[in-house]
Amino acid sequence: MKISKIKVKIKDTKYSIIIGNGAINYLKQQIKSVCPKTKKVALILDKNIPGKQKKRIKRQLKNYSVYTKEYFPTENLKSFSKANSLAENLLEKNFNRNDTVVAAGGGIIGDFAGFVASILKRGINFINVPSTLLSQVDSSVGGKTGINSKRGKNLIGSFYQPKSVIAELSFLKSLPRREMICGFAEIFKYSLIRDKNFFKWIKKNSQIILEGKNNMVLKNAIVRSCKNKIHFIVTDEKEAGKRMLLNFGHTFAHAIEAASNFSKRINHGEAVLIGMLLATKLSVKKRICSNLTLKEIEKVYKANNLPSALIKYFQKKDFNKIVNYMANDKKNNDSRINLILLKKIGKTTNPREIKMSLDQMKSVIKKIS
Numbered sequence: 007m008k009i010s011k012i013k014v015k016i017k018d019t020k021y022s023i024i025i026g027n028g029a030i031n032y033l034k035q036q037i038k039s040v041c042p043k044t045k046k047v048a049l050i051l052d053k054n055i056p057g058k059q060k061k062r063i064k065r066q067l068k069n070y071s072v073y074t075k076e077y078f079p080t081e082n083l084k085s086f087s088k089a090n091s092l093a094e095n096l097l098e099k100n101f102n103r104n105d106t107v108v109a110a111g112g113g114i115i116g117d118f119a120g121f122v123a124s125i126l127k128r129g130i131n132f133i134n135v136p137s138t139l140l141s142q143v144d145s146s147v148g149g150k151t152g153i154n155s156k157r158g159k160n161l162i163g164s165f166y167q168p169k170s171v172i173a174e175l176s177f178l179k180s181l182p183r184r185e186m187i188c189g190f191a192e193i194f195k196y197s198l199i200r201d202k203n204f205f206k207w208i209k210k211n212s213q214i215i216l217e218g219k220n221n222m223v224l225k226n227a228i229v230r231s232c233k234n235k236i237h238f239i240v241t242d243e244k245e246a247g248k249r250m251l252l253n254f255g256h257t258f259a260h261a262i263e264a265a266s267n268f269s270k271r272i273n274h275g276e277a278v279l280i281g282m283l284l285a286t287k288l289s290v291k292k293r294i295c296s297n298l299t300l301k302e303i304e305k306v307y308k309a310n311n312l313p314s315a316l317i318k319y320f321q322k323k324d325f326n327k328i329v330n331y332m333a334n335d336k337k338n339n340d341s342r343i344n345l346i347l348l349k350k351i352g353k354t355t356n357p358r359e360i361k362m363s364l365d366q367m368k369s370v371i372k373k374i375s
Contacts, residue, residue: 007175007221010229014236016149016167016243023147023171025228027221030059030174033066033108033135040169041131043104044070048096050119051076052111055137056180063110063135073099079114081268084121084153086162092122106131106169112138112185113145113274117160120151124166134168138181139189139218140275142173143196143231148239148249154268158334159260165244173228178218186216187312188275193227194306195282196234199254202352204230212310250337250357254346255282261331262316265324276313283307283314287374289347292360299350316375325375329367343367 009026021040024032037044047070051060064072075092077083096107107130109119116134123132136146152163178186193215197205207226208215214223235252242249258281259274266272286303289295307314320328329343337344342361346354362370 007225010225012229012232012236014147014167014240016240019167021168021170023173023232025142025173025175025225025232027175027225029172030062030066030135030176033063033133033172034069036133036170036172037067037070037106037108041104041106041133044106044131046071046073046099046101046105048072048099048101048105048107048119049074050092050107050109050111050115050122052115052137053078054112055110055177059137059174059177059180060110063108067108073101077111077115077118079112081114081154081159081263083114084118084160086153089118089122089125089153092119093126096122096126101126101130103127103130106133108133108135110135110137111141112136113141116141116145117150117152117163120149120166120168121153121163124151124164129166132166132168134171136171136173137177139178139186139224139228140192141189142178142228143189144192144235146171146173147232147235149243158264158331158336159268161334161336167243175221175224175228178224181218183216184273184276186218187279187310188273190215190310190312191275191278191282193231195252195254195278196231198282198303198348198351199251199346199354200234200237200352201230204234205351209306212306216310245337247357250344251346251354253337254348254354255279255285257281257332257335257337257343257345258284258328260335261328262319264331265328266319272313272319279307279313280316280319284316284371284374285345286348288345288370289349289355291370291374292347294355294360295348295350299348302351316371322372322375325371326368329364329371332367333364
């Protein structure tokens with residue numbers, strides 16, 4: 007299979023996203039090319055990566071002094087105490103700005119390691135090797151890093167672009183269906199907010215994507231997703247305008263995750279799928295979007311048995327708790343909740359066009375759930 011390379015240019019920063027079966031073999035070359043003064047590498051590993059794949063990564067680093075740290079990828083990892091502990095370890099090992107942090111894992115590992123790289127000595131080199139479908143199509147691209155607060159998800163963080171992103175397709179072979187659904191949520195989101203033709207393609211190939219066995223289909227889904235995301239971030243790195251459209255469904259989703267105390271009963275992708283459906287139902291209720299569009303979207307959910315009902319995860323008495331977390335969303339700039347809603351497949355409302363008070367949202371969430 008031919009390797010795909012996507013160039014990302016944000017202001018004065020340039021980097022490549024390398025996608026394909028065998029992409030991991032470019033890691034050594036990328037460090038040499040984009041971090042030429044590196045002598046030490048901090049390899050931050052997801053414990054869920056199979057041993058065989060870990061060995062492939064480590065073989066690429068044999069010319070460097072490597073400090074390896076492995077973590078279980080839970081949202082509890084994304085804390086000040088854990089970030090401080092890793093930073094102190096790297097300082098003790100005399101890491102400097104010429105050295106490199108390599109994150110190999112899902113979005114939690116990338117968020118966490120990227121955040122530490124961004125604050126250590128005010129920024130050292132960072133290379134992301136995403137190992138899940140979700141991280142390959144979303145969190146590894148765009149430079150968002152972060153940790154959680156008791157008030158919500160990713161409320162503490164930085165915008166810090168990687169030097170390179172390497173998306174190895176073979177990492178996806180070991181993922182359970184639940185993890186594939188997690189990544190599918192973000193792939194589906196890109197089609198809804200910007201790319202109607204992608205939506206048509208996804209309708210035909212959704213089951214193949216979720217099976218995770220066809221490399222050509224997976225690669226196409228990842229490449230198209232990355233290109234769609236890049237469209238939003240190249241002119242709005244720090245989410246002041248159109249990058250906010252990427253948050254379609256996420257204002258609900260992040261609040262759902264926080265209200266569940268980041269428990270395993272609902273993961274990020276499942277929350278996003280429910281959040282996008284809630285946002286679409288709200289769009290219909292506000293007469294921004296047609297009921298026919300909602301039905302088209304629901305067909306994809308039903309065909310793939312995707313999470314869709316908030317009531318399966320929460321009792322109605324907990325809905326107000328979700329809304330309270332929505333009020334802390336980092337995109338809000340006043341007391342109201344800022345929402346991205348859907349006009350039609352491929353087009354959303356504008357940033358800050360739709361805002362609702364807490365009382366309005368508490369009333370409506372019971373009607374659309």
